[in-house]
Amino acid sequence: MLGKTASGLFWMFRYLERAEATARLLDAGFRIALTRAGSSRSEWESVLTTVGQLKAFKERHGDATSSKVMEFLLTDRQNPSSIICMVKAARDNARAVRIALTREVWEATNESWMTLDKLLSGKIAEADLPDVLTTIRQQNALVRGATNGTMLRNDGYNFLRLGTFVERADNTARILDVKYYLLLPSVSQVGSALDIKQWETILRSVSALRSYTWLNGATVNPRDIAQFLILHEQMPRSLAFCYNKIADNLGYLAKNYDNRTEACEMADRIQLDYLGRSMDTIFDDGLHEFIEGFLSANDRLARQITKDYSFEVTA
Amino acid sequence: MLGQDGGRSDEIRPAYQAFRKWLDAQPENRVMRKSEQAENFFRKIGITFNVYGEEAADERLIPFDVVPRVLSGNEWRKLSKGIEQRVRAINAFLYDIYHRQEILRAGRVPQSLIANNPAFLSKMMGFDPPGGIYTHIIGTDIVRTGPDQFYVLEDNARTPSGVSYMLENREIMLQMFPELFADIPICEVSDYPTWLRRSLSACAPAACLDRPTVAVLTPGTFNSAYFEHSFLADQMGAELIEGSDLRVVDGRVAMRTTQGYKPVDVIYRRIDDEYLDPLNFNPDSMLGVPGIFDVYRAGGVTIANAPGTGIADDKALYSYMPEIVEFYTGERPLLENVPTWRCSEPDQLAEVLDKLDELVVKEVHGSGGYGMLIGPTASKAEIEEFRAKLKDNPDGYIAQPTLALSTVPIFTEQGLAPRHVDFRPFVLMAPNSIDIVPGGLTRVAMNEGSLVVNSSQGGGTKDTWVLDD
Numbered sequence A: 001m002l003g004k005t006a007s008g009l010f011w012m013f014r015y016l017e018r019a020e021a022t023a024r025l026l027d028a029g030f031r032i033a034l035t036r037a038g039s040s041r042s043e044w045e046s047v048l049t050t051v052g053q054l055k056a057f058k059e060r061h062g063d064a065t066s067s068k069v070m071e072f073l074l075t076d077r078q079n080p081s082s083i084i085c086m087v088k089a090a091r092d093n094a095r096a097v098r099i100a101l102t103r104e105v106w107e108a109t110n111e112s113w114m115t116l117d118k119l120l121s122g123k124i125a126e127a128d129l130p131d132v133l134t135t136i137r138q139q140n141a142l143v144r145g146a147t148n149g150t151m152l153r154n155d156g157y158n159f160l161r162l163g164t165f166v167e168r169a170d171n172t173a174r175i176l177d178v179k180y181y182l183l184l185p186s187v188s189q190v191g192s193a194l195d196i197k198q199w200e201t202i203l204r205s206v207s208a209l210r211s212y213t214w215l216n217g218a219t220v221n222p223r224d225i226a227q228f229l230i231l232h233e234q235m236p237r238s239l240a241f242c243y244n245k246i247a248d249n250l251g252y253l254a255k256n257y258d259n260r261t262e263a264c265e266m267a268d269r270i271q272l273d274y275l276g277r278s279m280d281t282i283f284d285d286g287l288h289e290f291i292e293g294f295l296s297a298n299d300r301l302a303r304q305i306t307k308d309y310s311f312e313v314t315a
Numbered sequence B: 001m002l003g004q005d006g007g008r009s010d011e012i013r014p015a016y017q018a019f020r021k022w023l024d025a026q027p028e029n030r031v032m033r034k035s036e037q038a039e040n041f042f043r044k045i046g047i048t049f050n051v052y053g054e055e056a057a058d059e060r061l062i063p064f065d066v067v068p069r070v071l072s073g074n075e076w077r078k079l080s081k082g083i084e085q086r087v088r089a090i091n092a093f094l095y096d097i098y099h100r101q102e103i104l105r106a107g108r109v110p111q112s113l114i115a116n117n118p119a120f121l122s123k124m125m126g127f128d129p130p131g132g133i134y135t136h137i138i139g140t141d142i143v144r145t146g147p148d149q150f151y152v153l154e155d156n157a158r159t160p161s162g163v164s165y166m167l168e169n170r171e172i173m174l175q176m177f178p179e180l181f182a183d184i185p186i187c188e189v190s191d192y193p194t195w196l197r198r199s200l201s202a203c204a205p206a207a208c209l210d211r212p213t214v215a216v217l218t219p220g221t222f223n224s225a226y227f228e229h230s231f232l233a234d235q236m237g238a239e240l241i242e243g244s245d246l247r248v249v250d251g252r253v254a255m256r257t258t259q260g261y262k263p264v265d266v267i268y269r270r271i272d273d274e275y276l277d278p279l280n281f282n283p284d285s286m287l288g289v290p291g292i293f294d295v296y297r298a299g300g301v302t303i304a305n306a307p308g309t310g311i312a313d314d315k316a317l318y319s320y321m322p323e324i325v326e327f328y329t330g331e332r333p334l335l336e337n338v339p340t341w342r343c344s345e346p347d348q349l350a351e352v353l354d355k356l357d358e359l360v361v362k363e364v365h366g367s368g369g370y371g372m373l374i375g376p377t378a379s380k381a382e383i384e385e386f387r388a389k390l391k392d393n394p395d396g397y398i399a400q401p402t403l404a405l406s407t408v409p410i411f412t413e414q415g416l417a418p419r420h421v422d423f424r425p426f427v428l429m430a431p432n433s434i435d436i437v438p439g440g441l442t443r444v445a446m447n448e449g450s451l452v453v454n455s456s457q458g459g460g461t462k463d464t465w466v467l468d469d
Helices: A003-035 A041-050 A054-061 A066-074 A083-096 A103-119 A126-150 A155-189 A193-204 A209-216 A222-230 A239-257 A262-275 A279-285 A287-308 B014-024 B030-045 B073-097 B111-115 B163-176 B178-183 B192-201 B226-236 B292-297 B309-313 B321-329 B346-354 B380-392
Strands: B064-071 B137-146 B149-156 B214-217 B239-241 B246-249 B252-257 B260-263 B266-269 B302-304 B359-363 B372-374 B397-401 B407-412 B415-424 B426-430 B433-436 B441-445 B459-466
Touching (some): A003 A066, A003 A193, A003 B252, A041 A155, A066 A083, A083 A103, A083 A126, A103 B030, A155 A222, A193 A222, A222 A279, A279 A287, B014 B178, B030 B064, B030 B407, B064 B407, B073 B149, B073 B321, B163 B226, B192 B214, B214 B226, B226 B239, B372 B380, B407 B459
Parallel strands (some): B214 B266, B266 B302
Antiparallel strands (some): B246 B252, B252 B260, B359 B372, B426 B433
């Protein structure tokens, strides 16, 4: 397949994943803002930090208030990191790789864009936010469902899965880092109602509150949460899960192309170095350092994939 | 009303009878409701086009009308025979023009019309394109003025567009009114992509030793016809490439794949000659591939249509088509040519200037309905503006009478109403075959009385039925 097409599929699904992750973050942020009205600024700042937009936001809007952050991350067409822009970017990529998608996937993507383009065309009232965020998640689910149900499991599929999981690993790691960092001072005072709510937002922002409780009972424990999001192989947004999928898909490509690329080796190394460890050693070395190292390794892998599979023209 | 297609207004043409019977039996509002759904369908599949110079509406829909245009089997057979003759002649003309130029020596077409024509590519001289085919795809524009009178308006021999509308218009009719297709014997058009792939593959270059790799070359997602490019590639199972995906590697044109550069054998290009190759043609082109033309001449790749075919559908040459058909086929043309004044000839120019208000004046190198004057509907100022243009540059224009174009019914909120139409069947040419899918693109001037059917100027489309009778 064309390198450009592989790139389009990879990015289409990165954008979809990122848009959905942003919607989840907003959802979680909104809940916090509701529960402790008046002092929600740091919560919104942490959302902006997680998506890497704190600086860009402050330059344009100053203090982080609910309505300004909402607008910035949902409907602002000047902000490439807003959900509307990412959905458009996903759709533009889909249009460019139209021939590598089934009609169902293309139509789901295009309809999703048309629906959200209309829905996110003006200012969103706070009361409408939960519905809007639900619609965003649902539209994404339609695209994912069509992809799952109709796409040939060929190299194109492998590239779109790589895009999905590289992005998801990045999102999960960021959420964990920001939240954990922000909340760490309060570890000593574990147990207050507010504190538990805070910890729960981490789980909420990866849609995993229920599965966590299912596995760990009702006690929300920082260490268990970190373990859950990093090493739990059954948790679909954990780093371990993402890297199993990445390694699988690179493995299918290696078999299909009869060529084990540098990216395959790199993914294996990341798995071994970061995810083949116990929680104790991760904590001993420092969680923040661990995540920083992981994020940059994940980023290097994305660049290696771009190179190994000729996504771009090289001289 | 129904059946004015070439007939008098009080007649119902036989071909429309079955459809009319169906329409009369429809519950009130059903057709209107379906007609409104059609727009959603087209938006969803993304069959849009971009209008140049209109930033706000960068993806627009072409209006679709639910009333089909119907041709009887007999009408179609006659028409397709005429088109086939014309296409054969065009291909023979191109071979001749780029080889011995017999037709110029015989004095049937003036030398100056070729030599000074920007559409003539001297670099094609003496070259035999793979399979001997210049025009793999032609879209002949036809209008009707009477029951048995068809005129050819234009022979689009470069990169005719619109075939995706032929296919999608049929698709939506099938979805909206499936019962019609069970009750009425309508020829299928869905074979087109398979035939296209087959006829392109039949012209693989000498360097291709295996099953040919076919690709559609598009200027990119911002091009007005991008939907069609991706649609055709998809339907044919071909690659969709841009110039930036290609480079010349070891004497072949190769595309950048996830496993390195791989040769392409047949390129169905949807970019103009001058942008094909910055080394050989327009040096500023960002759309083409440096050196592709040299590979082509060396037998390393097939370019469809061949570079230089534009000379055959040049408007200045159009008036010579009857001679061209006769010269190469030895037969009388089966389809009529619209009588054409060549403004380059002083006595004809004088005649044109004398009755500008009755004529249609076209730029020789214009296309898409831009830069033309429709005398009968133009204002005095517009006519005077064209008079000045004509005097200033007579070689740049031709003039034709306004034909009494047939109308066909369209569906409006007030019921059926007549509108002017044209018709573009698509012809596929391979070394041993000429295929015309029984159908085509019917474009309709949606505005009452208008003669302009171009999508860029408010034209719409409708499904075209050829009856299997």
